[in-house]
Amino acid sequence: MTQPFIRNHQYNFIKKQADHVLRTHNTVSDPKVVEAVIFLAESKIMEQFPELSKEQKELLQPITTCKTSQDFAEYLNRLSEYTIDFPAITEAQIKKLFPKTKKLKLPDLANMEISKLTYLGWIDIATNKIYFVYPENGKFIGVEGKFTPGNKKNLCSLCHGHEEVALVTAISKAKSSLSPDYYKAVGNYMCVDAEKCNKRITDVSQLEDFFQRVLV
Incomplete structure (x- = not known):
């Protein structure tokens, strides 16, 4: 089979x-x-x-x-019937991905169709934080960033759909060669609604590039 x-x-x-x-x-x-x-x-x-x-x-x-x-x-x-499910994930696993974030706002896993995702994404409006979780080589990786709502539709860098987007910026873990105290910010315009983005995304190269630039 x-x-x-x-x-x-x-x-x-x-x-x-x-x-x-x-x-x-x-x-x-x-x-x-x-x-x-x-x-x-x-x-x-x-x-x-x-x-x-x-x-x-x-x-x-x-x-x-x-x-x-x-x-x-x-x-x-x-x-x-032949689609690969997004790996099951628990709240405890998510917390481990963001150990420095106090009072981490967790996604509503119970009301999400997790299996049909390319990436797990959610926002914390109170802090203007946005979170991404992606399965890579059998494990989860996570990125936390700031989002600045644009309050208008534009092209999302991940799914290329014309939707309401926000400027998402995350601080790269790699220090700049110019100064050990300087950290580079990585920014992209992305969908505010991750669920809609997941239904349209047809290429993960931009998503994986975003993670690569932030985490390496």
């Missing part, structure tokens, strides 16, 4: 390609154009998975034969 092999951001990517193909079927009459769009979508999806078994490839390929919204809904529902 095929084991789960699709990460959340990869599933979002496949969904985005499926939406594009469906839209093409509904709006384009030239069969050659439709064929080209389907071929490109399939190629992009396969590129997400450098190593695929025969069974895994067979699960992904039906995007080439789907035509109706029902077809695509069934295709995505089938793939959802």
Whole structure:
């Protein structure tokens, strides 16, 4: 039996390609154009998975034969059975990631669909703090930062969606070569609502780069 092999951001990517193909079927009459769009979508999806078994490839390929919204809904529902869950995490584990933070505001884990996340993120409005937790190489890593609400929509650096964003800044643990007392701030515009961001993110390179620049 095929084991789960699709990460959340990869599933979002496949969904985005499926939406594009469906839209093409509904709006384009030239069969050659439709064929080209389907071929490109399939190629992009396969590129997400450098190593695929025969069974895994067979699960992904039906995007080439789907035509109706029902077809695509069934295709995505089938793939959802093979998504990799975000690792279970406890409040105690989260506290260990932020040992210097007194009175740490914890996320409402009981009311979150943790398994469908790419990263765990939440804010503490009282302190203008924002927190990120990400699974890497079998363990969790965490970053704490400050957020400055923009009160307007803009592009999120993580999911590239046009949503309400905040300027998130975190202090890098690496000291500057200019002065041992100077610490570099790492900043990016990110979604205020991490749940929405997790539903759109299709590439983790920016997220992992953010963690890398802060923690190394």
